[in-house]
Amino acid sequence: MRLVFVLTVVAVAAVLAGPSAVWAAEAGASGGWVGPFAVIAAGIGMAIASGLCALGQGRATASAVDAMARQPGAAGRIQTAMIIGLALIESLALYVFVIAAILLFVQPVK
Amino acid sequence: MEAIEHPPLFAIPGVPDHLTYTWLVMVILIVVSAAASRRLQLVPRGLQNFMEIVLEQFLSLLDDVVGHEGRRYLPLIATLGLFILTSNLLGLVPGLMAPTSNINTTAACALIVFFTYHWIGIQKQGLGRYLKHLCGPVWWLAPLMFVVEIFSHLARPLSLALRLFGNMTGGHILLAVIFSLTLGLASWAAAGSLPGVLLGVPGTALLVLFTTGFLLPLKILVAFLQAFIFCMLSMLYIAGAIEEAEHP
Numbered sequence: 001m002r003l004v005f006v007l008t009v010v011a012v013a014a015v016l017a018g019p020s021a022v023w024a025a026e027a028g029a030s031g032g033w034v035g036p037f038a039v040i041a042a043g044i045g046m047a048i049a050s051g052l053c054a055l056g057q058g059r060a061t062a063s064a065v066d067a068m069a070r071q072p073g074a075a076g077r078i079q080t081a082m083i084i085g086l087a088l089i090e091s092l093a094l095y096v097f098v099i100a101a102i103l104l105f106v107q108p109v110k
Numbered sequence: 111m112e113a114i115e116h117p118p119l120f121a122i123p124g125v126p127d128h129l130t131y132t133w134l135v136m137v138i139l140i141v142v143s144a145a146a147s148r149r150l151q152l153v154p155r156g157l158q159n160f161m162e163i164v165l166e167q168f169l170s171l172l173d174d175v176v177g178h179e180g181r182r183y184l185p186l187i188a189t190l191g192l193f194i195l196t197s198n199l200l201g202l203v204p205g206l207m208a209p210t211s212n213i214n215t216t217a218a219c220a221l222i223v224f225f226t227y228h229w230i231g232i233q234k235q236g237l238g239r240y241l242k243h244l245c246g247p248v249w250w251l252a253p254l255m256f257v258v259e260i261f262s263h264l265a266r267p268l269s270l271a272l273r274l275f276g277n278m279t280g281g282h283i284l285l286a287v288i289f290s291l292t293l294g295l296a297s298w299a300a301a302g303s304l305p306g307v308l309l310g311v312p313g314t315a316l317l318v319l320f321t322t323g324f325l326l327p328l329k330i331l332v333a334f335l336q337a338f339i340f341c342m343l344s345m346l347y348i349a350g351a352i353e354e355a356e357h358p
Contacts, residue, residue, distance in 0.1 A: 083342070087342075091272065094272055094280075097280055
């Protein structure tokens, strides 16, 4: 659920930052053509990453809830394992988020 | 990256903001611990009771995950957990900043965990056996397995640092976007045109309700969850380094 928000944020940020990046590229004569594409790549990459991450987390949570319903006695251990698994899955999407943030804010390639 | 929503309330010139607020977290933790352990009683009351409950949670987690040797690592794990939790919660206070939303802080914590669990592993089973364990069970696969294991161990501190940093920074960017949206709608409503008032006032109310009723509770949950996950993964890595000694 959280990543959906992150996706929204990056999409909004891409919309906000897109025109300014284009203006910056037009204003600076030495500005390359990479900047606008970096913004688009950040948005699309975050969308793909969070969508697939949501699929994976949904499968993991569904199996965990299933297992907890079958064996309520082991619910605590299953929940701990589920949270660790979700964190490991989420970290893959967070790599993409960090790269998107670098593309949007740090702008290594203009 | 500097503060996203707003510059922090007080800053020491010449000192980076995340360092200032790391010191603030240290002061908070030291004062609370000193106040809790000033007059220790057999039957704890008040602050001492609270801190004992918190530390007992860490102890039971260590017993569950690491095993009977786990209590030795309580100082490391509990310090990391309390520091990260306090830092995360500090970021929710308006005017303050979370030290963990800067990647230098999280990378420092992750590197401490990385070197510590390797040190524990080498101490428990010796350098030779620890390196041999990295080579896998089959000797002719050893060159491949060694490289794969090295990369998998190097990825651990990276993912620890980036997970905490990404969650905190993502939350701050989200709040910043929502705040600017609320401000825009409110100024549209304040401009006085009819559609502005008709759409801007309920929109602003809706956004404020959304932020206070949903986003901030979500961020509190994430603050606790990320501290828990950081401690849990550190414990798992330490357990992995110890267990190999018992089942070679």
